[in-house]
Structures are given as structure tokens and as C-alpha cells.
Amino acid sequence: MIVINTDNVFETALKLLNAFLIGVCCIFLLSACSSEKYKRTGDESKSISAEVSITGGLIRGLFSDKNTNSLKQYHGIPFAAPPLGKLRWAPPAPVIPWAGTLDATSHGRYCMQPETTGIGIYIGTRSNPSEDCLTINVWTRANKVDEKRPVMVWIHGGGLLGGAGFEQSGEALTKKGVVLVTFNYRLGRLGFFSHPELSAESPKGVSGNQGFRDQIAALHWVKENITKFGGDPNNVTIFGESAGSFSVSALQAxxxxxxxxHRAIGQSGGIFWPMSHRNMDKPWASSDEKLGMILAKALVREGGNTSLDLLRATPADQVIAAAESSPALSALEYIPTVDGEVLPDEISFIFARGEQADVPTMIGNNANEHEAVMDLFTCINGSGVDGFNRFKMGLLGEVFDEIGSLYPSDSEQTILQSWEEFSNDVNFTYPMRLWARAMSNVSSDVYLYWFNYYPPVEDRQYRAFHGGDLPYVFGQLDMFGGNPVGADFADADTMMSIWTRFAASGNPNGKNIDGWEAFTPSNESYFILGSENAPARNLRTERMGLIEKAWDIRRVQGTASLPTVMPTGIKDLMRKCKGANP
Incomplete structure (x- = not known):
């Protein structure tokens, strides 16, 4: 059983991150942004119609109108068999063909997840989830099937516990000449679950990471079908934010x-901490199969049968509830595992050896990731100077004295800013820099950014908070409420141009963006996306060096901890801190 010492601040100081990440899954509202004309490669090719023949059968989508560059949408398309019964926790099976024409004018259902997730500004309610949820969505403005537009495949965030692909819209982004694809994947312990009997079923003796297998199945669907929507199967960019960015790093590995x-974009998240293993205990975590047995025992009465057949017969909502309420399982709800096949080793080791996908990569994070949830830090750790010092000591240990001056805590006036910057650096800036350094060891270019726009939330009360980049990337500036102004629309147009330009060519430079150099360990180049877009170098280098030193010491000592281990389940945390929502 995993042992969690509630007095060990290193293991508890980052407990916020799990509850924080699972809530960044808001439903997007549509907004208009300027467009760029995309030239077709041939006028004699077959026109794209509302009815499209794809793997599985015929679908009928939704046309906004029949004008040139009109938006065409296809939603709720199955890309795998429903993972029900014997297929629960199995790798995704081939889609079951359907008779007649499938209505693809409305999205499918959420994958199983808690009805309410998130905290503060991120709270979201998702009703009527289902295990029958492996569906994909396509937005395109192509008119002919041979246009070969760049394809952008979005992986939604939500801590690998919540969210859905259909919460993002392609109405604005497709005006930049790309085809957008989003999809659902299995979540929580229905999507990341290992068990000895599951491993015994597998020809390769592995289990776990079912959600990542769903993502890979969706990419296979894109390769086989995207030409029907005017997309280029040989120019596919995966991109994601938060847990979606975790997924991008996993897929690269x-x-x-x-x-x-063929390209990758990671926004605010990468799996570069010590990982759990399928069948091997580590000093920082039990094996994932052992955690699977903990869940099995939580689902049956004491001394009851914990066989896989009975687990598969257990209603899905009971599985979700048991995982959410168990301290050990809730603490590691979204943590992928080294299963031996999807991930043959820890992601950081795969990258260090240069074995990751060698593709152009653009990654970065926001300047104030935790700003919208800072009240939770004082709830969890205690307020004031003492609380912040406990937080720092738990993470930094031996280098606490060295780094203390970089995050001053000498007064109540400086404490909040230092706390926000420190948590931002540990949880986001440092992992993204690790990712950039690892990618610089292969031949493809890697571009690092620092997002510093102030999103149009009510009263502009937050700066560049976690998820604050999404309204700009998708051109949906009213997703957090507030009143966007002309500058916001111009900034969104710039962001969409950067993302789609990178998807098309592997280089973000172009109109309004000049001098963004590829990152190398020698130049530490990055680009500030803010009120004044500008190239820069050496992002918080001194801080990053000391954080790296602290992590290296703990790894050598065998005390490196996963950054989301909590002494209580998510529900207990929410009850304790329910008054801390901003």
C-alpha cells in the first residue's frame, strides 16, 4: 500500500495540482475572429458534402451554409467500439460498423467522470456521462477532398479525470486554414487502471494507460479518414493544454x-517527474497493479471476490465514486504508469535517451498559472510566512537556504507573489524547460514560449492564469465571461496564427512574430507572448537551476515524490477548502 506521511510537506505541498488541473475543462462559447484565405490544390477533385463515407459507414454532418470557406462540422463519430463489458479496461477495439447513415450533427456523451469537478473559476458540471463515449469530432472549411490542409488534433485537459473533446470549437481556428479534430478518451480509473488479471489477459503481459491507447486509436482514425475532410494525413499536429499537454509528452514518448x-504543441504541462510502474514499487509510489487491487477491494465487501469479471460487472459510476473517495487512488487519479508497452520507461528517461518522436515541437506555460486558486494554498498549507516556508522547505529541502532569497517571504506583502511564482516555477516552468532541453537533443527544432496576456475575465481580476491561453488559441474570448475588447481579438488572431502557422510549417515565425529562435541549451531562447511580443533568453535560469538541484538530490536519495500525492481524497480536500474558491 502506498504510504503517505501527512507530516512530509514534500509529499503534500503540491496536492493542489490534481484538484486544480481537473477543473480546467470549461465549455467554450463561440466568438468571431479574422480569417486567412486558404488556397485549394485542385478544383477538379471531389467536393466535400454533408454525407461522408468513413471507417464504419456513412455519416451526415452539419453545414453552416454552402458558401466558399463555409464551416462543415461532423460530431460524435465513433472511432472505436464502446468499451463495455469485456472491453472495459481493454485496449480500444475496432469500431463496429453501423447500418444506414449516422447522424453526426451533435456531439456524443462525456466519458465517465465525476459530475462536478474543479475549483473556483474552473468548476464545471457534466451530466449524463457514459462508458460508450469514444467519439471524434471534425471541423473543416475545405471544399475539396484533396486540399491537404494541415490537421490539428486537440487533446483536452482536465487532469485525465474530466472534460471532453467537444468542449472546444473549431469555428474560429479553422478560418486559419486548418482542419481541427477533437475526441474523447477514457478518464480516471476507467482510463488509467492496472490489475494483475488484466496483465495476464494481455499477450504482452501489460495493463494500464487505456486513455493513452484511446488517444493513439484516435490518431489512427485521423490517418485513415482525414482526407475525406480535406485534411493531410502526413501533416498532423497534436496539441493539448494541462493534462492534454501531459498527453502530448506521453505520445511523443x-x-x-x-x-x-508530425508536430507537437504542449501548453502548461508535461510528465517529467518520477512515475509509477505497473508491477514495481518505487520509493515514491506503489505499483499500479497494487493500486488496482486497492480499488478492487474498495468496490467489494471485506473478504469479497475481487476478480476482474466482477469488477467489469460493477456499475461505472461506482468505480468512479470509489476511486474519488479513496485517499491512495484519489491522490494518483490521473498518474499514468510505466506499463511496458505504451510507455516502456519513464517519460523523462525516454526523452533523455533521445528516443522520443523527433518532430518539431512548441511548448510553454503561462506566467501566473495558479493565480485563480491561490486561496487554496493557504487553506492547504496555512497562511502567512510560516505556511509559505513550510511549502518551500517541503519541496526544496537541502537547497532551501540557497533559493530563499529568490522567493522572499519576509513580509505578508511579498508572500502571495512569491508563493504564486514559486508554485508556478515548480509545477509548470521547470517541467516545460526540461521538455525543451530534452527535445533539443534530437534534430527537430523546439520553440519555447511564455504566455503573458491578461484574459478577459470579469473585471480583469486575474493575470495569465492556468487555462487563460485557451480563449486565444481557439478564438473564444468569452469562455470565462468578461467583456473582450478590440485588443483581445487582435491578440487572439495573433495566437491562432502562431499555432496554425506552426502546424503548417513547424515554425511559428511570421506576421507580427519575428525573431523567435529555436531553443538550445546554449541560448535558452524563448518568446514572450504578451502586450509586447518579443524574443528573450534565459527564462528564470537561476531559479530553474536550484529547483533542478533539489529534484536531483531527492531522486538520488530515492525520496522523489509524485507532485500530486495527497493525504486525503479529492472530496475531502474540497470539503476542507470549499470556502477558498476565488
């Missing part, structure tokens, strides 16, 4: 995803 994408 997975040999099963090689060749299925």
Missing part, C-alpha cells in the same frame, strides 16, 4: 504513436 503525428 510512446513507440505506439510513432509516425501518427
Amino acid at each position: 510512446s513507440p505506439l504513436a510513432k509516425g501518427l503525428f
